[in-house]
Ligand code: B12
């Protein structure tokens with residue numbers, strides 16, 4: 001069969017700072033290819049809806065598979081599914097990915113017949129089986145693990161048996177030079193491990209994977225890395241180098257192979273402090289940028305987000321990263337209850353530190369614990385506003401003022417790191433990029449005002465809502481974690497970490513799950 005794999009458009013945040021290859025969809029595409037089907041991949045972050053329609057007309061796929069990791073992309077995908085069925089009524093249309101897994105039934109309803117099924121969980125595990133059912137016996141679709149369809153649902157999704165078995169189909173992307181993060185331009189993505197053993201209340205990374213943690217072997221990683229052409233590498237792991245030994249082994253294998261790249265990763269402050277030697281070694285291998293989810297600059301805020309890491313530890317981690325000469329970006333979560341004074345305190349704090357600060361808005365998502373426990377009433381049912389840049393909970397300030405303050409704060413950070421000031425400090429790098437025809441980084445420096453604008457953010461709330469998100473049930477005090485999981489938890493067995501790391505996680509998490 002001919003299968004077309006589709007990644008939806010970029011959301012607000014990715015229009016400026018970064019744009020990355022759809023690694024998960026590439027893995028699914030490779031599994032499809034290995035099962036003997038013809039595959040084509042289109043990434044709407046870098047191509048248009050017109051390109052998509054043209055592909056439907058010229059290539060006429062039998063099956064169209066959408067990737068939906070982000071809740072805000074749901075309306076776009078539903079509309080594209082409808083357009084697809086109009087153009088090719090015989091085609092089979094399905095959706096997979098992180099967010100699709102948490103709202104499978106609602107997704108089907110929005111599709112009103114245009115979406116044949118949702119495949120929950122890790123796509124590469126059962127996509128070959130689903131395609132076999134589509135080709136030979138459509139009644140078997142509802143028996144495939146992870147499938148939710150109007151004619152029935154299969155058993156719960158299961159993990160892919162061996163993470164080393166499939167490499168991403170990087171060759172299917174037609175515009176690889178469009179992917180970048182900051183000065184890492186161009187930039188490819190890679191995965192070292194999957195899942196997260198912590199259980200922060202605002203996050204669904206751990207609920208998707210049943211609080212498991214699995215690693216890819218250093219040999220496999222180096223084999224994949226050696227094939228990558230791009231000089232920049234974004235490591236997609238939620239928390240890099242939880243298991244220090246694994247990080248060290250990958251680093252040694254890279255050094256032995258003589259691979260020279262520049263890396264970006266995301267981690268926690270306490271992991272950085274626990275595995276200082278690993279991060280130091282990685283600095284020597286080319287680790288240039290690091291993102292630390294600090295989330296709050298007060299103890300109360302940390303407690304709220306269930307991050308059992310003291311402020312002191314976070315600041316110590318920043319200090320250590322600085323000492324290594326690594327550029328650090330941190331994230332803070334702005335709560336809709338912030339007033340003008342609170343924003344001002346944050347602005348002042350941000351100006352005092354050298355780090356890049358990213359501000360996101362506290363947003364409950366289906367699949368998170370917060371979705372079921374948040375006592376405040378959700379104000380919008382528009383999926384597009386659930387991108388952690390809009391306020392969907394009631395704001396203390398009138399909404400226009402909240403956005404004014406939010407954008408003003410982001411602006412302060414923007415002035416610190418974008419525009420002429422950034423170009424001055426990165427002139428050599430920028431010139432190098434332009435020389436090689438890479439324009440993503442330089443363009444990013446001036447795009448801020450066209451994307452971040454309080455009037456535009458406010459106008460987004462006035463838009464007609466084509467598909468309404470189902471609101472959560474009345475708030476609960478405690479949530480049984482098994483209710484949240486997409487992949488069932490295997491408890492301690494599912495976490496491929498040594499006992500001392502398990503104890504470290506236990507001591508720093510705030511949850512109650514198994
Ligand atoms: C890397 C990453 C990014 C990258 C995106 C890379 C890309 N182009 O896809 C960057 C940094 C750009 C990013 C940005 C954002 N992210 Co992000 N991101 C992640 C992260 C850490 C890992 C994703 C990843 O690459 N995993 C590795 C690959 C192999 O797995 P995967 O993509 O999930 O794919 C697997 C399955 O989902 C499934 N699958 C995927 N596609 C398909 C398709 C089909 C047909 C099938 C069957 C299966 C399938 O199979 C794949 C293989 O097993 C996740 C957390 C997580 N662990 O999931 C958050 C996460 C997905 N991001 C999140 C958010 C909120 C955002 C932002 C909105 C944040 C912001 N500040 O604005 C933006 C929006 C980006 C956009 N779309 O424009 C949330 C999503 C919440 C939600 N429910 O919508 C997550 C879950 C993090 C969290 N803490 O809650 N992100």
Ligand code: SF4
Nearest residue numbers: 196198199200203238
């Ligand atoms: S440490 Fe917390 S926020 Fe980070 S991925 Fe794990 S559960 Fe999510």
